[in-house]
Amino acid sequence: MKNFLIPTFPSNTIGDVLSFAIELGRRNGARLSGIAADGLFSPAATPIQFVGEADVAYIQARAAENEVESEKLFISHMTAAGAPRLAPEETGFGFDWIGRDERGSLSVPEQARAYDVTIVSRRGKDAAPGQAALLDDCLFESGRPILVVPPERPQTFGDHIVIAWNASSETARTVALGSRLLNGAKKITVVETDSSNSTGPTAAALARNLARNGLPADFHTTPLAGRSAGQAFLDEAQRLGADILFKGAYTQSRLRQMVFGGATAHLLSHVTLPMFMAN
Incomplete structure (x- = not known):
């Protein structure tokens, strides 16, 4: 970039x-x-x-x-x-x-x-x-x-990328637009929650295809355990030591997120590491 x-x-x-x-x-x-x-x-x-x-x-x-x-x-x-x-x-x-x-x-x-x-x-x-x-x-x-x-951020940037994967077209587009960052990463972890309702490829499938392109990708499934999806993705990124989070924006409608909340709305207000987003 x-x-x-x-x-x-x-x-x-x-x-x-x-x-x-x-x-x-x-x-x-x-x-x-x-x-x-x-x-x-x-x-x-x-x-x-x-x-x-x-x-x-x-x-x-x-x-x-x-x-x-x-x-x-x-x-x-x-x-x-x-x-x-x-x-x-x-x-x-x-x-x-x-x-x-x-x-x-x-x-x-x-x-x-x-x-x-x-x-x-x-x-x-x-x-x-x-x-x-x-x-x-x-x-x-x-x-x-x-x-x-965010006001606070890791010392590095782009070494370890966590992809908050929900199989949506918005997240797929974010991954495609972030190819330059992905190509420079030392580690990529595709994270999904255990209660995703989206239909589409799994985190394992995305990680496998990224690896076929020569990228150091792995995947992980995290339980919600009473958390919102946005908080679960953020907690997992912090636990893994990521220095950038990829997230597709508003995979639910913007109005629905304003009324009921959603991962995008939560992360835009609470994210503690740089977040790469696209819609």
Whole structure:
């Protein structure tokens, strides 16, 4: 992965995201592209037909302020870390900023379609306004994976990958989109629960096919034992010493997860290691 998109906004969690992105970008020789996050004061987030002219002017002014603050925040983190600013034709480790003139009317999820991965922070009480919606929009509208970064994380990244397997098409797509990470892993463990209701290949079948491609894959079945599926996957990843979790996003409907909960909703708020997701 050589092209990272990083939605940026003033918040208590953005420093963790930027530090992680810089570390990963330096290791991979990747370009880090910052962009102002579509948030509470984004015109795209507030239907203009439902507000008056004065409200429109206020929203546009706050969006412009957010753009300026986000750009300053992103660039200050990059320069403090010694990352060079790259011209469009340059390659290798460095950064650029996608300003409003360049992106035009494109939203962050639309812009993300041209990038290898979008790096976002975990949900939580310190999340910025609109952060949860932006994360979901990137999952559903970009067609690309996201990498969710928690405040705490392992010292390594990508050495041991745990795949939270439920035989869904979303998880299969996540595995396919994460092939570059899988190819660089020292160990891959495909984990399923003992009460999966999905119809499809077992964890053993996926591990076997990954191994046929020369990957160091094994599988494991973990009992729920009264836990939710999301917590069971997280507990198992921690027990195995994984440093990244692969998870297909919203294998149940988003509405159902909002009402009844689900593995995706649980992990987006509680994951304690980087999580690679796609829908």
